Amino acid sequence: MSRYLLKRLGLAVITLFLLSVIIFFAGQVLPGDPGRAILGPFASQAAVSNLDHQLGVDRPLLTQYWTWISGAVHGDLGTSYQYRSAVAPLLWSALVNSAKLAVFALILIIPLGIIGGVIAALNAGRPVDRLISLTGLSAATVPEFVAGVVVIVIFADGLKVLPSTANAAPGTAFGTQLRYLILPVVPLVFEFFGYIARMARAGTIEALESDYARTATLKGLKRRVVITRHVLRNSLLPTITVIATQIGYLLGGLVVVETLFNYHGIGLLIYTAATNKDFPMLEAGVLTIGTVYLIATLLADLLNTWLNPRLRTGVWS
Amino acid sequence: MTDILVAPVTQASAAKQLPSWRLVARRPAFIIGALILLFWIVCALFGSSFAPHDPYAQQLLAVNQPPSGAHWFGTDQLGRDVFSRVLVGARSILLVAPLATLLGTVLGTALGLALGYLGGVVDALVGRLVDAVLAVPAVIVAFLFIVAVGASAVTEIVVIGFIFTPIIARTVRSAVQVESQLDYVPSARLLGESRRWMMFSEILPNVMPTVLVEFTVRLGYAIFTVATLAFLGFGVNPSSPNWGSDIYTNYGVIGAGYWWETLFPALAIASLVIGINLVSDSIERVMSG
């Protein structure tokens, strides 16, 4: 098992490395001279070249990459063009904000999705099942900003019960902060609860139709016991891996939701960095998101391996 | 067969078959979805003929009017009739999304076939590459490209198509690996069939049901992505009617109470997307029996 762990870790590191290379070199492709971007179109060429030299963009690419990546590992992610200050602290506070939003969303999505999926499976074919499945499906493909707009119009403008921006003033109580986050969370929940419900449903149906469920029922156990003791632990295993991959999409959704609600999270940061051609911020932001996703999938893999007896113990004869 | 056979039920007989179109067409979900799709396609093609106002015409004296008899959905910040813009706004989405999905499906299937059947070192390497790229959310990758290259229909089609390629390739690859376990693969190899024959004449036909489902599912995501990009300001041409761009232009004034300028385009997007998904869900359900 530890061999598998090491192998998995190694793969993750390689992927991360590849990601950093792709991001860096992709950044080089984006047009725009950093010096020009900072000084503006009216500065003289000499001043631009000077600044470029100071920024180090005229050095060989590999050197630039190395500087960047070694800095990143130490926590120094360069200087933002927009804000003229270090990227890392800005990125960190944005990440924390996004984390609050994401965690809040996940706390709602995961139980809702699993319970919804299991209920749908237990009533497979009946109206409850169709309702849950179709709701999940439809909600999932409506873009976040659409759902966001709809809830803003209804709850913020119409009923005026919730604020239409997500930023509470710094220092407000936790409860109030949550209140600000309610509307932004809704599109995220809509987006992801459907897919999780679907996986939970499929897994539960498969477990219900399995031979071991038949054995358990024919032993004379109550249906409730068959489900809780025998079915669920097998049906929810595949759902765990799925949750991790959904985190990737969730991060993408954050961009839209944060923009719509003007929430200072990492999504908004990346968006503004892109539109303002702030390359250090942009590269650092994308790298961070990628890293978060890879960590999430790694953890999910490990969790899956630990929980699944077949993977945990290997096959003896 | 209603009885449980002694003969083992193999993966082959339990595998997906191409759907019987008659069965699909009978499902109410499919009918509703198809109708919605049809409606928007017709609007995209012929909307200008029956729109009450010119979607481009700005009436600076009638900006931000709430819904009324003259303007069923009100007017936006430039005095344009929202209803007419919504009617015609499907155009660019319905142009870009299917083409992008088609591109992604063709490339993704070819890549998935190659990786799944040939395997080996190339598969491992490309796998890492794909993992790395997929670590960044599609929307972000898309708008980064558009920032770099500029927004146009072709760019969007190419970018979204390329983003979908690894996702579809992954699914096709798994399906191909499952097929490769069946005995008809070595049976063909024993005849000395070429690699190309193996992939395209033996395996591909059996993987088509999966490809079909992927196409319809990705189409929904393509629409989603195009609309999202437009919302973020990366739409093709902000002045031409485009649901996402219209929301981008007008969501700043939601706070002022001008809800109709964003709500109706938003509902239009929702309906199109739901329509596609009802269709793809019906197909998938019929196929898995």
Next chain:
Amino acid sequence: MPAVESYSPDAEAPLALQIDNLDVSYRVRGHDQLALRNVSFQIGRNESYGLVGESGSGKSTVALTLTRYLPRNGKVSAGSVSINGKNPMSMGAAELRNLRAHTVSMVYQEPGKALNPSIRVGRQVAEVYEIAGLNRAQATDKAAEMLRRVQIPDPRRVMERYPHQLSGGMAQRVVIAMAIAAEPSLLILDEPTTALDATVEAEVLDLIAGLRAELDTSILFISHNLAVIAKMCDRVGVLYAGELVEEGPAQEIFRQPRHPYTVGLLRCIPRLGQRKDHGRLDSIPGFLPQPGDQITGCIFAPRCPIAEDRCREASPPPYATGPQRTSRCYRYADTADLPRNTPVDVELRTARNGEVDPVITIRELSKTFDSRGESVQALRGVDLTIERGETLGLVGESGSGKTTLARVLLGLIPPDTSTRIDLDGAQLGPDVRRRSQAQRKAMQIVFQNPDSALNRRHTVRQLISRPLTKLAGLSGAVLRERLADLVRSVRLEDRHLGLRPRQLSGGLKQRVAIARAFGGGPRIVVCDEPTSALDVSVQAAILNLLADLQAKEHVTYLFISHDLGLVRYLSDRIVVLYLGRVMEVGPAERVFSGPHHPYTEALLSAVPSLDGALKQRIRLTGEIPSAADPPAGCVFHTRCPRRLASGICESTEPPLTEVEPGHLMSCHIPIDQLTTLQTNARMP
């Protein structure tokens, strides 16, 4: 061994099972399809009743109905069921649970799947006791006790394992333990040993027979294997397409069947050491009725050689054909002389004239698989020749390496580098892709499962034409002619050409596979369990076809099977493999009648025979060892009942030596000693 005692029900106690005029139907696409028609039978206390049938017979439906576990679209549309005097169909939830917990228990076909993969085995067995009211500690103790009773060594350790860590045989013992822990009045076994190896199957069947003697349990034994039923059951009922066509004491039914279907079925199986030179196996013409077909008259009439008009008009009632025997046939008295479907006489080519003419020579064939850091030696040092024109039977249980051998021979799996395989004297490359077209043309295979072996998206025409174009290089009119010829020789029809595999029955599919194998004009055809996935009644037709094709096209067969009866019927010579090593090679008759390798001896005695010949059961101890960790010395020594006291069997691997002309064995026991031991064992 079931004694053929007369069946005298205890008049006071209720019957373990009573089924009267039972109709069970499934709702498919809006129509009700009958799966069981008018089925009636009884099982008395302590009686063992066998239900025999092929696919589509409805035998599993019986099991599901009794435990009230029909799928949502199934229902009892007529008749009644009574278990121990109570009707499960009319029970409430609590009473039903009680019935399942204490009165009826079931053992299933695939033991691995019947156990929950995420719960330790011990807990699952203990659960049965907890339902009966014991607390956890008591239940665990009793579970350990029960596992010991089903002959699982070291029960406490096994209880800590998960199901995937158990072998098939051990998993089935666990399931049996769970079933009898409840002390049921009725034990239902649905194909309990079908998925197990022959020697393991024998152990499990002995276990069941032994337990039956100790417990006060009636048994309903469901199987397609007539020999197993003959061994395990007092009485038997024959199911065909949902109807019970014949019923009676097992020995009598099998010795003197009185229904055309039963007669036909028994003729499909090689009996009493029957060989291909002695006559053809018979087959039953026609097809099973499709589910949902409306049947008037006798359900077997369309396929019956002695059917008359009255048979087609009204369904025959059960006639008494003897004490406690019935048969649903108007002409039951005429069944003894039932005309055959396939003529007995066969002009087979005379067997090879004894000259040694190897077409394939295999030397030092080894194949090691590396998975997850472990290396598993599937084959080791196999030396073999295949003579031109012969049928070489390859026999072995799981882990023997027989499938690997076939695949290496064909070039689908690369062997270890020490291997050398020659075809007609020229070396064969390890990869089929790099072999010459002529070499590819020379060797083909018929796979076990036609569902997997035929590309389901291709038509029959495409499937059969492909080897004609690729290997035989034909085209145009010549191609069409050869195609028609081939179709005829596998007894297919032109109308099949446009169909896809999904639209054909199992037997027809396998014919397509055979046509595809023969299309290129091969000289050697590997038959890898070609009939194992087919019903018994269809099996014979395929085997006859293979024999005919061999005569016509002069091909050599490598016939791989786990079914010793079939191997004995078809093969000229036999190879016995165990854990990747050759145990014995020799002429079929010599290998079967002896003297033979102790493993062969055990294998032969493990196979139940319809003819009830009382052989001394050679009991093998323990499980088949893992190929990843094979025993030292002779790999068979851990289970060999004839292990030499000197210890040589544990230390040294015996070489393959010729003990008689043409007969080689890998055993330390000198041949004359072996002969004496084995002849003595056979005497009563």
